[in-house]
Amino acid sequence: MSEKSYTVGRLAADTGIKAVTIRYYEKIGLLPEASRSESGYRLYSEADYSRLLFIRRSRGLGFSLDDIRELLSLADRQQDSCAGVEAKVEQQLEQVRSRLKDLRAMEHELERLTACCEGGAIMDCRIVETLSGETAAR
Amino acid sequence: MSEKSYTVGRLAADTGIKAVTIRYYEKIGLLPEASRSESGYRLYSEADYSRLLFIRRSRGLGFSLDDIRELLSLADRQQDSCAGVEAKVEQQLEQVRSRLKDLRAMEHELERLTACCEGGAIMDCRIVETLSGETAAR
DNA sequence: ACTAAGGGTTATAGTAACTATAAGGTCAAT
């Protein structure tokens, strides 16, 4: 019945989250305080490992650490409805889409700029001209 | 031949960049130090106004303030080739595209998640399940 | 037993691009 445990470095290697970051997550209360070895090393359990994976996957979806804190606490109440979780996912989806919209606009504008430069001197450069003046381009 | 000048608040209203931000730009050397009225108020010229518009437009394309610092110094050398500027624009375009790629992946994954939830309890929630376990989903 | 490499520990400061707060001075109008 020996629970296997990980050191912070081991956990880092296994999850792809750096040791410093893991300690940081603990400090801000995203991970519970780890138990310690006799010499003071942090020791992590399987549960910690799972929690960290949850965090990593959520980060990969663009959730903020605050959002993740909420997600985790929602996920912890096994009996409750998952409506809260779904709401958060949808909210995140909207944020991502809004960010996508902005970035696509930037992409188009940048493409337009690269297209209009013909490689002369700055004083004739349409790029610089566009950036400088022309209050248009909303 | 009276040069008209703006106070920081006027400049803010005209450019859509907040007064605090304008002062901040001055502090980090993105804008030259403004001249002052007798009572110590900052006074801005048309040139400052243009420079600020340049900054705003560049920010709108996603350039970092450091990039903008470089862009400005490139743009200031009227005689030089605009190759440097073009390079920066292309580099920025690549960054934007890479960010777009990431965000599109997030969008798809989030869509997938919203689709799979059928509104039961957390313990049956496919979203939570997906976030928790399933090391797959690269 | 000694030592060196490669872990681990803490605390503090730095990053980007602002935003917020406090505590005060100035200007125009009533």
Added chain:
DNA sequence: ATTGACCTTATAGTTACTATAACCCTTAGT
């Protein structure tokens, strides 16, 4: 003279880390 809207400075907070310093622990090799 006083109000309200402006201006000034300095300092701290934000997000999610990263970097640095200065030190302790473990393990393998000599």
